[in-house]
Amino acid sequence: MKxxxxxxxxxxxxxxxxPATAFAVNIYPIDRATMLxxxxxxxxxxxxxQVDPAQVSIKxxxxxxQQVWSQKSDFIxxxxxxxxxxxxxxxxxxATPGDYKVEVSAGDENGTVSWSVYQTPKKRQAKNVxxxxxxxxxxxxxxxxxxxSKGITEGKAxxxxxxxxxxxxxxxxxxxxxxxxxxxxxxxxxxxxGHKSGVNALGVYVSRAKDxxxxxxxxxxxxxxxxxxxxxVGVVSDAELEDATPAAVxxxxxxxxxxxxxxxxxxxxxxxxxxxxxxxxxxxxxTLGSKxxxxxxxxxxxxxxxxxxxxxANELKKQGSSADKLLGLFHTGNMxxxxxxxxxxxxxxxxxxxxxxxxxxTQTALDVLSKNQDGFFLMVESAxxxxxxxxxxxxxxxxxxxxxxQSVAIAKKFAETHPDTLIIVTxxxxxxxxxxxxxxxxxPGNDMxxxxxxxxxxxxxxxxxxxxxxxxxxxxxxKRLAVFFNNFPDHYEIFRPKLDARFVPAxxxxxxxxIANAIYKDIPGAVLRSGNLPRKSDTGVHSVDDMIVQxxxxxxxxxxxxxxxxxxxxxxxxxxxxxxxKQE
Amino acid sequence: xxxxxxxxxxxxxxxxxxxxxxxxxxxxxxVASPLxxxxxxxxxxxxxxxxxxxxxxxxxxxxxxxxxxxxxxFMAPPIKAExxxxxxxxxxxxxxxxxxxxxxxxxxxxxVYLTKRQTFIQNNSMIKVTGILEYxxxxxxxxxxxxxxxxxxxxFSEL
Ligand SMILES: [Zn+2]
Numbered sequence: 001m002k003x004x005x006x007x008x009x010x011x012x013x014x015x016x017x018x019p020a021t022a023f024a025v026n027i028y029p030i031d032r033a034t035m036l037x038x039x040x041x042x043x044x045x046x047x048x049x050q051v052d053p054a055q056v057s058i059k060x061x062x063x064x065x066q067q068v069w070s071q072k073s074d075f076i077x078x079x080x081x082x083x084x085x086x087x088x089x090x091x092x093x094x095a096t097p098g099d100y101k102v103e104v105s106a107g108d109e110n111g112t113v114s115w116s117v118y119q120t121p122k123k124r125q126a127k128n129v130x131x132x133x134x135x136x137x138x139x140x141x142x143x144x145x146x147x148x149s150k151g152i153t154e155g156k157a158x159x160x161x162x163x164x165x166x167x168x169x170x171x172x173x174x175x176x177x178x179x180x181x182x183x184x185x186x187x188x189x190x191x192x193x194g195h196k197s198g199v200n201a202l203g204v205y206v207s208r209a210k211d212x213x214x215x216x217x218x219x220x221x222x223x224x225x226x227x228x229x230x231x232x233v234g235v236v237s238d239a240e241l242e243d244a245t246p247a248a249v250x251x252x253x254x255x256x257x258x259x260x261x262x263x264x265x266x267x268x269x270x271x272x273x274x275x276x277x278x279x280x281x282x283x284x285x286x287t288l289g290s291k292x293x294x295x296x297x298x299x300x301x302x303x304x305x306x307x308x309x310x311x312x313a314n315e316l317k318k319q320g321s322s323a324d325k326l327l328g329l330f331h332t333g334n335m336x337x338x339x340x341x342x343x344x345x346x347x348x349x350x351x352x353x354x355x356x357x358x359x360x361x362t363q364t365a366l367d368v369l370s371k372n373q374d375g376f377f378l379m380v381e382s383a384x385x386x387x388x389x390x391x392x393x394x395x396x397x398x399x400x401x402x403x404x405x406q407s408v409a410i411a412k413k414f415a416e417t418h419p420d421t422l423i424i425v426t427x428x429x430x431x432x433x434x435x436x437x438x439x440x441x442x443x444p445g446n447d448m449x450x451x452x453x454x455x456x457x458x459x460x461x462x463x464x465x466x467x468x469x470x471x472x473x474x475x476x477x478x479k480r481l482a483v484f485f486n487n488f489p490d491h492y493e494i495f496r497p498k499l500d501a502r503f504v505p506a507x508x509x510x511x512x513x514x515i516a517n518a519i520y521k522d523i524p525g526a527v528l529r530s531g532n533l534p535r536k537s538d539t540g541v542h543s544v545d546d547m548i549v550q551x552x553x554x555x556x557x558x559x560x561x562x563x564x565x566x567x568x569x570x571x572x573x574x575x576x577x578x579x580x581x582k583q584e
Numbered sequence: 585x586x587x588x589x590x591x592x593x594x595x596x597x598x599x600x601x602x603x604x605x606x607x608x609x610x611x612x613x614x615v616a617s618p619l620x621x622x623x624x625x626x627x628x629x630x631x632x633x634x635x636x637x638x639x640x641x642x643x644x645x646x647x648x649x650x651x652x653x654x655x656x657x658f659m660a661p662p663i664k665a666e667x668x669x670x671x672x673x674x675x676x677x678x679x680x681x682x683x684x685x686x687x688x689x690x691x692x693x694x695x696v697y698l699t700k701r702q703t704f705i706q707n708n709s710m711i712k713v714t715g716i717l718e719y720x721x722x723x724x725x726x727x728x729x730x731x732x733x734x735x736x737x738x739x740f741s742e743l
Binding site: 517 | 637658677690709721
């Protein structure tokens with residue numbers, strides 16, 4: 001147990017020189033943490049064995065921690081039965097910018113970390129910040145969205161996406177404290193706290209605590225704004241609102257599956273606009289369909305706290321903008337892909353036939369939030385880019401990307417009349433997806449592989465958008481983009497869009513291994529592809545490739561070159577000048 | 585895919601006794617009798633109302649409750665290799681909900697409790713299940729798995 005958390009953390013933090021002492025003590029926030037002046041965090045020291053509290057020394061730039069922080073420290077003699085001691089000091093901050101060295105010792109155990117604490121500019125640059133997250137958004141999603149939405153002839157795109165004209169751009173590194181790979185929890189958490197964390201964690205460092213809700217907290221942007229300003233906060237997603245990306249705006253847990261607890265954290269912070277899926281975690285367990293294990297009715301609680309509740313697109317459109325505080329829940333779970341909702345008349349959206357589009361949610365959120373003279377922070381997630389990319393369903397992922405782009409267009413329009421708005425568009429992590437040419441049904445024979453066109457035999461696809469809605473009128477045209485993922489479980493490649501429902505490439509067998517889903521086996525031209533992932537992998541995985549971030553508006557000039565994902569937090573807090581405490 | 589670690593651990597714990605298997609086999613042979621024509625239920629018929637604010641069971645489910653019914657679907661992997669129940673879904677599902685929590689299953693699933701334990705076999709094809717229909721929220725004692733609709737004393741066969 002100990003080795004498994006010590007070794008990766010140590011390598012992640014100290015790649016070149018590993019001091020012998022690094023194995024003795026873990027300190028949170030970790031080495032090389034960058035923090036905002038006045039930003040709250042939990043400080044924790046984990047000793048390797050039980051230590052005598054009288055021997056514990058914690059010095060911050062040479063000063064005893066009791067001189068730096070007035071908060072009560074908690075000495076845990078034997079943490080969670082691990083026969084090891086810890087010191088925890090909750091909800092502390094550092095008010096003065098500069099470099100800090102933290103030295104900890106107890107008997108023969110000692111450790112050191114360095115932190116850098118920064119101050120934000122006095123003058124607030126931006127009134128509003130709108131952050132768009134395309135979950136899993138990769139370069140191929142963007143290219144395919146441009147090709148399918150705008151067309152391309154003789155080598156030149158016939159039009160530009162809304163994101164194509166954002167003024168600034170950078171590469172973003174997405175790796176985790178415990179792994180070079182990442183998930184949507186700790187990547188969004190890095191944007192929202194400015195701190196790194198481990199896979200699966202939201203707003204906390206991954207310590208050795210057994211309780212997922214008892215890890216050292218990192219203050220989130222949503223909390224910071226609500227604690228220190230009079231700004232409004234909005235969270236919009238077409239996933240469950242408790243899903244990792246929206247949850248990261250204001251929650252703290254080492255396990256993103258703590259969805260019932262995440263709803264209560266939303267309630268504690270009360271963002272002004274909440275629009276998305278996931279109503280099952282708002283309902284008390286006595287209501288059929290609830291996924292809570294208690295009798296808290298969060299729909300009622302939010303209503304009592306002054307929120308207007310809307311549950312379908314029609315209500316959102318008619319009443320949403322009039323609200324001061326708005327809770328919109330449009331599905332018990334994740335909302336449905338735009339390809340199924342608006343284009344394929346299949347069974348998928350029968351359960352919830354009147355779900356709003358991400359564009360409508362974005363517009364209503366802007367209508368509500370922009371009433372606040374002190375400005376707002378709005379996070380909009382196109383979550384299903386990722387949820388369709390995992391099962392290798394690239395068409396649904398690209399339609400969800402077009403929807404993201406159309407939502408960005410709405411924000412850009414808002415910024416025309418509100419030029420003090422910083423718009424940031426990025427993803428949280430990437431997928432191993434790539435476009436290699438076309439698939440042409442009219443090529444001779446039945447062997448689908450021979451219909452894949454590459455180099456000069458690819459030509460151009462024949463998607464059309466006659467009604468000008470920005471989406472191809474048909475996804476199943478005779479000459480389509482050839483898009484493949486580079487990692488996959490066993491599955492049948494059918495070289496065609498799946499019109500009935502999202503692709504389910506593999507299902508589990510009795511050994512817990514994922515095998516190709518046989519329902520696609522008899523589709524003409526289906527080819528069995530043996531997986532290249534471990535057999536326990538149900539679907540494709542995230543890639544470690546850099547993420548692209550784009551931005552326009554005040555503060556956007558800060559995006560350039562290569563940046564760590566924690567730096568996005570700093571761009572936002574600098575633009576909003578959040579490092580100066582409560583501005584009354 | 586760290587999500588699956590819990591499941592893997594659980595599967596690893598599940599042992600299997602050959603002797604017990606023989607006893608079950610004998611019992612199944614004794615219990616098995618020719619099947620009469622019986623009412624069928626489809627996944628679409630589970631709820632009369634599915635809304636953001638909750639679900640309602642359909643009249644058909646209420647009428648068939650307590651009766652032996654027949655339904656076709658796909659078997660999703662159970663918690664343990666020798667579990668007494670499995671989840672029946674309309675289409676094959678890839679999610680691994682036991683890894684994080686049972687709550688990640690959609691509403692339109694049916695939990696099937698077999699007459700006798702039997703080893704899970706992934707046939708990767710549709711199965712026909714018969715059993716006595718039961719509705720209402722119920723938590724499995726051994727696993728904590730919460731189900732809304734169940735078949736008791738069930739048997740399944742390949743189609
Ligand atoms: Zn993902």
